[in-house]
Amino acid sequence: MGNIFKFVFHICLLTIWVFLTSGSKTETLVKPNEGISSNVSYVPYKNVGEKLLYFSEEMVTWFKANAICRTMKGHLVSIENYSVWNAINEHLKTKPKNYYWWISANDLDSEGKFIWANTGTPMDYAVWRQGEPNDREKNEDCVHLILENGRYEMNDFRCRYPINFICERESVDK
Helix, strand or coil: CCCHHHHHHHHHHHHHHHHHHHCCCCCCCCHHHHHCCCCCECCCEEECCCEEEEECCCECHHHHHHHHHHHHCCCCCCCCCCHHHHHHHHHHHCCCCEEEEEEEEEECCCCCCCEEEECCEEEECCCCCCCCCCHHHHCEEEEEEEECCCCEEEEEEECCCEEEEEECCCCCCC
């Protein structure tokens, strides 16, 4: 029970920190005329293909990335098909080279059975890096995108390693 209390306490602290610092870290803005509700003037999400996404500038663990996305009324991105994967790849080509990006896929509950964290559904679509997933040293349970040969592919990785992350939100009105 003590671990649950610590976890909730850290989430509360993280929520306060994100709230206090989020105003200065919005690199990409969505304007109302870009298909977003007109009563919202700016949010840190951007339309990328069929998704509304936020690309972080900070590097954090998978767990902290998941918590930050939730405070932003979203979740780590799920890449369910080729068009989503391709749109994210094309968008990342326009950004400075960050070689790693957390996404929502993980096998924390059952080794080798990857799911999307936001829905709990099996990860049916994947563009794995060659030789992946490999659960190297029995310590890789979270999935990130890694830049490989000019495109981003999926790799299982240590959840506690700090890297950039991508949040997804259904809509600004929710």
